[in-house]
Amino acid sequence: MNPTTADRRVLQSLMAAGVVAVAPHVGELPFWIIAVFALCAAWRYGIEAWQWYRPGKLVRLGLMLLLLAAVFRQFHTLLGRDPGMGLLITLIGLKFMELKTVRDHVVSLFVFYLIILGSFLYSQSLWLGVWALLAVTVCTTALVHLTQPTSLNVTQRLRLSGVMLIKAVPLMIIVYLLFPRISGTLWGLPADAHGGLTGMPDTMQPGSIRNLSESSEIAFRVSFEGAPPPPRELYWRGLVLTEFDGRGWRRGPMGGIQEVSFMPLNEAVRYHVTLEPSNKPWMLALDLPAIRPKGARYQPDFTLEHREPIRERLNYTLTSYTRYNTGTLERSERVHGLRLPGETSPRARALAGQWLREHGTPQQIAQAALDHFRRENFVYTLSPPLLGDDPVDEFLFGTRRGFCEHYAAAFVTLMRAAGIPSRVVVGYLGGELNTAGNYLIVRQSDAHAWAEIWLAERGWVRVDPTGAIAPERIELGLEAVRRLELQGLALGNLSSEAIRRALELGWFEYVARHARWYWDLTNMTWYRWVVDYGKERQERFLASFGFEHISWGQLGGLVIAGVLLVLLVYALPLWRTKKSLDPPQAAYLRFCRKLARAGLARAPYEGAHAFAERAARKRSDLAASISEITGLYEDLRYGPQGPDSRKFTTLKKRVSVFRA
Amino acid sequence: MSTAAAEVVLGRRQLFMLPTRFGMLFALLLVVQLLAAINYGNGLAYALTFLLGSLAVVSMLYTHRNLFRLRLSAGTCAPVFAGDMAVFRMRLTNESNTPRYGVALLHGKKEITRVDIPAHGFADVDLPAPALKRGWQQAPAVTLHTEFPLGLLYSWSRRVEFDHACLIYPRPAAPTPLQALPMDSPEAVSGMKVGGEDYVGTREFQPGDSPRHVDWKAVARGESWQVKQFGAGLQLTVWLDWDTLAGLDTEMRLSVLTRWVLEAQQQGMLYGLRLPQQTVHPSSGEPHQHECLKRLALFGLKP
Structure with missing residues (x-):
């Protein structure tokens, strides 16, 4: 092999390494940055293979200044994650032009390693992890090629670097698990945008929850300590809406700091929530949470609110009681719980007035409202008609087709008209039990709205008017409702046999569902051990081996001992004194x-x-x-x-x- | 030198390792990556940093293994004249199942050559060294060096010296008229002619041949270097005698005698060598020439 072919081969290795290292940035960085890198690489290859124009020192300097200016123009700064990666990628592209010595090549490869790390600042998904492993292998193969330009062919190089990396993995795991993690950062993080997150809105207009139900994105995952409560008790409290302006519902003023207490009436449920980022502060909790996790505020309406919008996955452990008595009602709460705008549906007010006259207790009035929904041909549907300016009136006396939010809004309006303090609660209902990992997956499509009325002896009592129309929604979940609706079955009074038949899964769906569950479990495990493995989890992990309150020095000792042990295992066959026989x-x-x-x-x-x-x-x-x-x-x-x-x-x- | 063996196997105690300057740069890269990982609290960044660090650690074993138990043994070394280059051939034998790549042979700080050695195989390397003085010259001490596989670390051996000597003939003096003492035998006396005019054929060029006798036409045709041989009908027998060179110092005498040996051999004479207390009886041919030159090379040296 003559030197030029060897050089060209090394260049090819280097370019392959560059391409796999830069690839994850496609889509994260402006397209022109990637294009500059690709063009520079192609140009360099042209120089090598077909003697294209080789830019001189001045031209390269000019191009570099141009790139600096372009990056600055793009980001209005040269600091931070995006401009940093942009500079790194474009300038390493330019560096291709002047690759000459082994040193240039090696430096480029090291920068590729840095670029791979840069891609983790955008995402830490399992896929990216797998891709990064591939990229590291290709880069290492190129490093071997640089060191041994002619000795090994590409298969040997790949095998050598692959085997070395496989041997490095156990060491990496030891250091990864034991390296002392700190909480917080060394210096301020650049403010990176957190856009495009889905979460529960803080107001409820007709259709807002319905829009959410279109998304199958995961809202949060829950693992229970012990058996999970039955599906009909899985009401995940998000936020409480008390203010009604005739069309939409908003939260009332929060009543300041207040000792919140209620009397639990059954066994505590302990569980661990992993909340997906929503860019909203709501921390979902099973009705009703009894403790306040770190970093949360407990509101007087029994909701938990994070100090700032949740932009990264959040983990918290909670205790809840599904039966409770909240006791007395504050004066201001009563006022807010009864307020109705003056122009709200006179017909609804009349109906409520009639029930008030006919029945004595608030409980009976609430029952009358639910009976009304059941008797008067109300329909629960995932595609309700659009409503105008007085949506409650239109819904109650016109369309009679609605989603949970319509029922909750109408029910609370009727109760308030009948003089019963009441409010709308939005959150999620149910969830899908992932039997592969024994945890509950709650999706955005599980979003739900229900009502609470205040009764003198029992305090705030949950009433879910949707349950009166479509008990299937509560018992079987929204996915089942969707399937039943697709098959044209009317909800409300289906026999259990009919439901069973309608919901029976074909083998393909069965396999697909289990595959999905295992995939979710894989992602969850990945999340637990990679993305979320910080100080807290490390402490828990070490505690599970009996290492509580371990100092950094002791951790360091453990790391060194572990690494040496593995190295010894690797080195023993080499140092065996036995002579290898022919x-x-x-x-x-x-x-x-x-x-x-x-x-x-x-x-x-x-x-x-x-x-x-x-x-x-x-x-x-x-x-x-x-x-x-x-x-x-x-x-x-x-x-x-x-x-x-x-x-x-x-x-x-x-x-x-x-x-x- | 007396303790040196004819071969050396590189053990753990003969091998050392340090990071190269790329290794230092790599360490810097790891520090930068670790800072980024800590600052962003990024699990994957930690994982990548530790993976690369572990890779460097694992590569230590590979670098070490690349020289470990490599056997260096002395090969041949053709005798040369003082002032020429002696070429010491050394054999690197790999008795393990793993090939060795990029093993560099260093003399001092200078890399002489770089070889790959297949599993259960060997590679020969030639180490040229100037031949300074007549006599036995020991091969220079060498070190082996490798940066395999990643170039982040280099391993090198202790200076390896082993019993590997090359015979250095005395430097031939400038052509000097042959002052040979004719042999006592009649047929030797009968032909006093030195050299002949008759072209008797050609033979392979050897160092020391007179350029006048090179078949330049053949060289110009691209053929191998041949020397035209001239000879007379009869072979001349001469004694090359130390005593004819009285008045010169020892080294000069040896140089002149070396020249004469070459001349005599070249001209196809039968020649003998007389040195104080040593005699080589007249003969001719390569082994004879070597014997004479060896006597001259080692003359007066302690065995």
Whole structure:
């Protein structure tokens, strides 16, 4: 191979490394940055292969200034994640132009490693992790190529770097798990945009929850300590809406800091929530949460609010009670819980007035409202008609087709008109139990709205008017409702047999669902051990081995001990004093051992030939095979024609059947 | 030198390792990556940093293994004249199952050559060294060096010296008229002619041949270097005698005698060598020439 081909091959390796390292940035950075890199790489290859124009020092300097200006123009700064990566990628592209020495190549490769790390600042997904492993392998292969430009072919290089990386993984895991993690950052993080997050809106207009239900994105995951409560009790409280302006619902004023307490009426449920970022502060909790996790505010309406909008996955552990008595009502809460705008549906007010006259207790009035929904041909649908300026009136007396939010809004309006303090609660209902990992997946499509009324003896009581129309929604979840609706079945009074038949999964769906669950579990595990593995989780991990309150020094000792242990395991076969035998010699020695067991030991000074003669004299019955084996061995080891695999096979066979 | 063996196997104690300057740069890269990982609290960044760090650590084993148990043994070294280059051939034998790549042979700080050695195989390397003085010259001490596989670390061996000597003939003096003492035998006396005019054929060029006798036409045709041989009908027998050179110092005498040996051999004479207390009886041919030159090379040196 002449030097130019070798150089070109090395260049190809380097470019391959560059391409895989930069690839994850496509889509994260402006397109022109990637294009500059690709063009520079192509140009350099053109110089190498077809003697294209080679830019001089001045041209390169000019291009560099141009790129700096372009990056500045793009980001209005040169600091921070995006401009930093942009500069790194464009300038390493430019560096291709002047690659000359081994040093230039090595520096480029090291920058590629840095670029791979840069891509983690955008995403830490499992896919990216897998891709990064590939990219590191390609970069390392290129490094091997740089060090050994001609000795190894591409397969050997790939195998060498692959094996080295595989050997590095156990070491990496030890250091990864034990390296002391700190909470917080060393210096301020650049403010990176957190856009495009889906979450519960802070107001409820007709249709807002319905829009959310279109998304199958995961809202949060819950793992229970112990058995999960039944589906009908899985009301995940998000926020409470008390202010009604005739069309939409908003939160009321928060009543300041206040000791919130309620009387639990059943067993506590402990669970762990992993909340997806929503860019909203709501921390979902099972109705009703009893404790306040770190970093949260407990609101008087029993909701939990994070101090700032949630932009990264959030983990918290909670205790909830599904039966409770909240006791007395504050004066201001009563006022807010009864307020209705003056122009709200006179017909609804009349209806409520009629119930108030007919029934004595608030409980009976609420029941009357639910009966009304059931009797008067109200329909629960995922595609309700659009409503105008007085949506409650239109819904109650016109369309009678609605989604949970319509029912909740109408019910609370009726209750308020009847003088019962009431409010709308939005959150999620139910969830999908992932049997693969035994945790609950709650999706945006599980978003739900229900009502709370205040009763003198019981405090705030949850009433879900949707349950009166479509009990399937509560018992089976929205996904089931969607399926039933697709099959044209009317909700409300389906027999359990009909539902079972309608919801039966085909084998394909069954497999697909389980595959999805395992995939979710994989992602969850990845998240737990990669994205979320910080100080807290490290402490928990160490505590599970009995290392509580371990100092950094002790951790360092553990790391070093672990690394040395693994290295020793790797090095032992190398340092073994046993001399590696020539395979024919090993076979011959086996033959000698067999003879020795029969009392015919070979003396240290005895050559193979002399020994064979002596052995043949002593054991004339074996003379033929002794001479054959010795002959084969001598041919293989000392013969002029060198190794002969056929002869070697014969030798092995003869030795193995040899019986002395 | 007396303790040196004919071969050396590189063990753990003969091998050392340090990071290269790329290794230092790599360490810097790891520090930068670690700072980024800590600052962003980024799990994958930690993982990448530790993976690369572990890779460097694992590569230590590979670098070490690349020289470990490599066997260096002395090969041949053709005798040369003082002032020429002696070429010491050394054999690097790899008795392990893993090939060794990019093993560099260093003399002092200078890289002489770089070889790959297949598994259960060997590679021969030639180490040229100027031949300074007549006599036995030991091969210079060498070190082996490798940066395999990543160039982040380099391993090198202790200076390896082993029993590997090259015979250095005395430097031939400038052509000096042959002052040979004719032999006592009649046929030797009968032909006093030095050299002959008759062209008797050609033979392979050898160092020391007179350029006047090179078949330049053949060289110009691109053929190998041949020397035209001239001879007379009879072979001349001469004694090359130390005593004829009285008045010159020892080294000069040896140089002149070396020249004469070459001339005599070239002209196809039968020649003998007389040195104080040593005599080589007249003969001719390569082995004879070597014997004479060896006597001259080692004359007066302690064995």
